[in-house]
Amino acid sequence: MAATAEIAVPRSVLFVCLGNICRSPLAEGVFRSLVGEAGLSERFTIDSAGTGAWHIGNPPDPRSIDIAAKYGIDLSAQRARQVVPADFTRFDTILAMDADNLSTLRSGTSSGTARIRLLLGDPPMDVPDPYFGGPDGFEHVYRLVRSGCEQFLDTFDRPA
Ligand code: 4NP
Numbered sequence: 001m002a003a004t005a006e007i008a009v010p011r012s013v014l015f016v017c018l019g020n021i022c023r024s025p026l027a028e029g030v031f032r033s034l035v036g037e038a039g040l041s042e043r044f045t046i047d048s049a050g051t052g053a054w055h056i057g058n059p060p061d062p063r064s065i066d067i068a069a070k071y072g073i074d075l076s077a078q079r080a081r082q083v084v085p086a087d088f089t090r091f092d093t094i095l096a097m098d099a100d101n102l103s104t105l106r107s108g109t110s111s112g113t114a115r116i117r118l119l120l121g122d123p124p125m126d127v128p129d130p131y132f133g134g135p136d137g138f139e140h141v142y143r144l145v146r147s148g149c150e151q152f153l154d155t156f157d158r159p160a
Contacts, residue, residue, distance in 0.1 A: 011156065012045035014087055015119065016105060017097040020050030020080035023127050023141055024097060025060040027119060029073040030142075031149040038153065048078070049087065051104045055080040061131070067138040071146075088112025095119040095152065097145075098126035119148035 015027035028048035035044050059065070060075045068075045087094065088109040094116045096102035105116050118124050127144045130137030 011043060011093070012091045013047075013093045013095060013152070014083075014091040014114075015046075015048040015095050015097070016051060016083060016101055017048075017127075018050055018052045018101060018129060019055045019131065020048055020052075020082070021055045021058055021061045022064050022129070022131050022138075023145065024048035024050065025075050025078045025080070026064045026068055026138075026142060027095070027097070027127075027145045027149060028078065029068050029075045030071075030146050031153070033073050034149055034153050045091075047091070049081050049083045051083055051101050051108075053082045056082055063130070063135055063138045064141075066135075067142045071142065083108070085109070085112075088114050088116075090114075093117070093152075095148070098129070099124075119152070120144060122151070 013031065015024040015031070017024040025048050028046055032046050035041055035046065058080045060078055065075050083105065089112050091114045094105060094114045096105055096116065096118055099118070102116065102118055119127060127141055128137070130141045
């Protein structure tokens with residue numbers, strides 16, 4: 001059956017923002033939670049990274065940890081890292097949070113097998129950087145990230 005065969009292949013996805021402390025850790029946590037609810041945890045490798053290096057080794061921003069916790073998702077064990085060249089072959093799909101990071105990713109590799117696209121692609125939309133704003137920005141980011149992750153998961157056929 002085509003649908004079962006499709007999801008039987010392990011998938012790998014890397015969520016990318018600028019600092020890897022606000023948006024992409026949230027996307028990683030939300031997508032891991034959705035995949036878990038769907039009973040597909042063993043089918044997916046999920047990670048996040050930043051195009052910038054400022055926060056390497058740091059936990060997510062407390063405001064991201066708090067908004068995730070509000071929706072039952074624990075980000076506290078995550079640590080920021082920067083995108084490395086191996087990511088472009090290690091991951092099937094790299095999902096950028098905004099057009100700037102999409103452009104950085106696309107100009108950062110001339111080889112590699114990963115599909116690189118926006119998390120919110122239909123219509124193309126940025127998940128705005130909430131770092132310099134208030135807590136409301138994180139609620140907005142959560143909603144956008146959740147919607148993008150649901151849409152992305154729906155692109156995979158599910159086993160019957
Ligand atoms: P993120 O947010 O890209 O969603 O992790 C940011 C975090 C830190 C900075 C910028 C954006 N910064 O300039 O340090």
